[in-house]
Amino acid sequence: MGIKETVLGFMKEQAYRPMDLQELSEVFDIKRDEYKAFKKCIKTMEKEGLVIRNKKDKFGVPDRMGLVTGKLQVHSKGFGFLIPDEEGRADVFIPANNMNGALNGDRVIAKILKEDVAGKKCEGEIREVIERANKSFVGVYEDSKNFGFVVPEDKRIQNDVFISRKDTNGATTGDLVIVEITKWADQRRNPEGKIVEILGKKGEKGLDILTIIKKFGLPEEFPDKVIKFAEGIDVEIKEKDIAGRRDLRNIKMVTIDGEDAKDLDDAVSIEKLPDGNYKLGVHIADVTHYVKEQNPLDKEALKRATSVYLIDRVIPMLPKKLSNGICSLNPQVDRLALSCNMVINSEGKVIDHEIYESVIKTTERMTYTDVTKILRDNDKDLIERYSNLHEDFKNMEELCNILHNKRIKRGAIDFDFEESKIILDEKGKPIDIKPYEREIANRIIEEFMLVCNETVAEYMFWTKLPFVYRIHEDPDSEKLEKFKEFLYNLGYPVRWPLEIHPRNLQNVLEEFKDKKEETVVSTLLLRSMMQARYSPECTGHFGLAAKYYCHFTSPIRRYPDLQIHRIIKEHLHGGIDEGRATKLVTIVDYAAKQSSEMERVAQEAEREVDDLKKAEYMMDRIGEEFDGIISSVTSFGIFVELPNTIEGLVHISDLDDDYYIYDEDHLCLIGERKKNMYKLGDEVKVRCEKVNIPNREIYFKLVSDEEQEEETPKPESIDKNGLEEFADTNVECKSEEEVF
Incomplete structure (x- = not known):
């Protein structure tokens, strides 16, 4: 067993209380000529997040000090989740105001503020960034009177990056640039940086996919x-x-x-x-x-x-x-x-x-x-x-x-x-x-x-x-329980053993084979499952x-x-x-x-x-009508998927025939006055109203029965060449080896 494993084992013992370097060296009988290497080892463990130093310069393992180390995943709305390094530990919810300068993908240490109680996610605050995931970002440069700033293309990065006059590298307003961070954000200040490359003007041909390549830090060339x-x-x-x-x-x-x-x-x-x-x-x-x-x-x-x-x-x-x-x-x-x-x-x-x-x-x-x-x-x-x-x-x-x-x-x-x-x-x-x-x-x-x-x-x-x-790994029990409730509300009560077997879930899929709810049930089941990994x-x-x-x-x-x-x-x-x-x-x-x-x-x-390409495709089809199926229902509207897999949002504000209330248990929107209901799996007709290419968003509007009646031509005038190209389309997914 190496020194790292020995130290960690000692710190995880119930009787251990945080110690400083000198105390630890005495416990492990570190000789004077070995002290420098021992100190370097402890510092490496600290950098890796294996041990934590408190305000009194004493070391301990994160778990025993109310702390968790892991990778931060940030949502575009500002909040995030810390995915713990320790396998089997639940994710930690991080509110937007507790990020403290941490960004998506960073390895961080978080302090637990609220423990997991009654199925509610535990909540925390970022205490320290161990390792930055990215030191540069793609964004659009904007000039102002005394300085410039870059608005990141990645919506999960909430803060603009300030650029001093000497660090603009000749960029002008509207340039798509790569900015390198020189000073990271804290609670009070935005990050600061310098522009290291100008890719071109936003919207120029070929920059769309290049921007995504740069955004994710994918290598373009081999060294x-x-x-x-x-x-x-x-x-x-x-x-x-x-x-x-x-x-x-x-x-x-x-x-x-x-x-x-x-x-x-x-x-x-x-x-x-x-x-x-x-x-x-x-x-x-x-x-x-x-x-x-x-x-x-x-x-x-x-x-x-x-x-x-x-x-x-x-x-x-x-x-x-x-x-x-x-x-x-x-x-x-x-x-x-x-x-x-x-x-x-x-x-x-x-x-x-x-x-x-x-x-x-x-x-x-x-x-x-x-x-x-x-x-x-x-x-x-x-x-x-x-x-x-x-x-x-x-x-x-x-x-x-x-x-x-x-x-x-x-x-x-x-x-x-x-x-x-x-x-x-x-x-x-x-x-x-x-x-x-x-x-x-x-x-x-x-x-x-x-x-x-x-x-x-x-x-x-x-x-x-x-x-x-x-x-x-086995599915998330909380998500699986919600899936079970959804099936019950569909009129399909199920009884599973305490130890769920994949056969039980396969039986559910078989039950909905060739029914209009098939895609929806499959999607919800997939969402309740863990991601395969190595x-x-x-x-x-x-x-x-x-x-x-x-x-x-x-x-x-x-x-x-x-x-x-x-x-x-x-x-x-x-x-x-x-x-x-x-x-x-x-x-x-x-x-x-x-x-x-x-x-x-x-x-x-x-x-x-x-x-991105689906949004571009629909940009040329604004005003056209399509048959689709409701693939997701949220408190802010319904998502409709077309047979060619393109998905768009019908915002709740566009459901203007009534005031709609979101029923989370039944995953549907219900009209308060007329009691109209929009639920998963419903077939609807939509019109493409708007496309936001930068945000990869497609907006639909429902075509009412009255509109459909007005637009339906008399039988003798139907043009066979004008029938929807997406009708009766049905395909299977890519291989299980790719899914899993």
């Missing part, structure tokens, strides 16, 4: 050191690289991806055995052959932790020479892989498996579209073109259905959400937003990756080696009803996959002794935390870009 290192990698596989690997170059296997995918990191092969079982091969690019621990590529990959997909561009985790080149499983070329062979019976059970290093040569680069046409549409031309693979595709479909049925039978939650594909023109303007199709080919790859991830996780769990698992502990995956789960199948674009490939390969070569295992504990712990955090950043950035 020269990383590019130079990548350039030194061979573009072809050498004989020395193949030595010791199993040669699978004569095995039929394919990649199946979207048409525009360039980073092909998984290939699949299948064989139906004489006994009726299936031999499934999942072959994943061996990225770790090139990205060795602590080399420049690895350090940069860990920093990024994930690739970010922003509609018309990708911010990759690895340089293109690897992601689109030597690591991508392009057809008919030799590639290094880490393979997992599984023998699966007719009930979907993996009865045997093997994981090993291989060299492969994929037979074809298939697309979801073509495989779906072969299997669903029996496209004769494509069947003839891929006649050597047709039988394999049929077997893949059979196995896919077997695996899916097994998952559902054990209780995995199969969400059925509509996702959208946003299509831009060459100028970056959205010209179409249409449902994202998840057909049989998508589901084949989804099921194969899921079963592979489970198999690898279970195999590595029993080695008892440090590892990065993908976990999904962890060194294998605590299971609730949503998939899986005891063991990890992410193994995408090492080109996800760091956890890359890290566990490295551990698996070391284990296969028998190279993990006790010393290495101890070192890996720290490595996987940091990799799990960093990857979880960067995954959230990527999700937020991707969501904001989508919202």
Whole structure:
């Protein structure tokens, strides 16, 4: 046990009372020549928020001193929540007037003012900022007589940044700039800064997505050191690289991806055995052959932790020479892989498996579209073109259905959400937003990756080696209780056991299948669930009803996959002794935390870009009418979702036929006089009234029955070409592996 763990253990003892450095050094019998290193260790622990110093310069652990350390998440309205470092501890509500200069994403120490009582969130006040999340921000510069100021684009940052005349860097009013903070805010003063870059005038072409990239601190380019290192990698596989690997170059296997995918990191092969079982091969690019621990590529990959997909561009985790080149499983070329062979019976059970290093040569680069046409549409031309693979595709479909049925039978939650594909023109303007199709080919790859991830996780769990698992904790009990109340108010009373199983929730989704409330029920259920994350502990995956789960199948674009490939390969070569295992504990712990955090950043950035382009799309459709469904009800209005997933607000002030009261228990608005009711799942007709692109907000207005009657043409005058393009649209969500 290291000195940090020893000190923390001592401070957590019931009898401990805060001590100063001298007292602590005497307790641990620190010699004079060791005192400097001991003092440095305590200061590092203080910086990390592991220990706290009180006003008398005495140290203790935060929890014993009524304090909590964690990450701050701020809402655009000014309040926030501290997400504690300590797992299992409830979030702490921070009112806007208790922020004390802390900003979104900062690691902070908070003092608890009100404890969690009767289900109410505990409340706190930020006492200290341990580490700033961002030292620079994107904003719009405004000039004034004696100074300037920058209004941050991120609405979660409440304070403008003051700029002195000498620090404007030539910026003029309306410039979109990057401001670096030179003096942080406190209770009385706004932050001060200097302008380090002028991006252009607000509203100029191409600045919209760039602004979001800058706002989230996403890297635009790879450092020269990383590019130079990548350039030194061979573009072809050498004989020395193949030595010791199993040669699978004569095995039929394919990649199946979207048409525009360039980073092909998984290939699949299948064989139906004489006994009726299936031999499934999942072959994943061996990225770790090139990205060795602590080399420049690895350090940069860990920093990024994930690739970010922003509609018309990708911010990759690895340089293109690897992601689109030597690591991508392009057809008919030799590639290094880490393979997992599984023998699966007719009930979907993996009865045997093997994981090993291989060299492969994929037979074809298939697309979801073509495989779906072969299997669903029996496209004769494509069947003839891929006649050597047709039988394999049929077997893949059979196995896919077997695996899916097994998952559902054990209780995995199969969400059925509509996702959208946003299509831009060459100028970056959205010209179409249409449902994202998840057909049989998508589901084949989804099921194969899921079963592979489970198999690898279970195999590595029993080695008892440090590892990065993908976990999904049980739902929030308070939110789940509200969900249960909502179902009761819908006329669907449910009785769940004290220990909820995902099967209970899957049964609810089945009950509402193909009903108008289906989307609403699915959405509310998802909101009651925890977010999946990475962890060194294998605590299971609730949503998939899986005891063991990890992410193994995408090492080109996800760091956890890359890290566990490295551990698996070391284990296969028998190279993990006790010393290495101890070192890996720290490595996987940091990799799990960093990857979880960067995954959230990527999700937020991707969501904001989508919202921006949806707002732009609707800007050209102001005045047009659409059929939609009420997807959310709040005290200030109702949100209506169109079949193409665009969502807009009907503000309560626009419900002008009555005074409406918000019924939180039934999630509806009720007219006080006429008793009209607007509730979740109701079908409505709306008109697009207004769009606020900077805030990504779309405003609808309900079209009344009278207006609809006036506008309805006589039957003989209906123009068939003028029917709503969004009618009868229904699609499923992206894969469970992406959701979870």
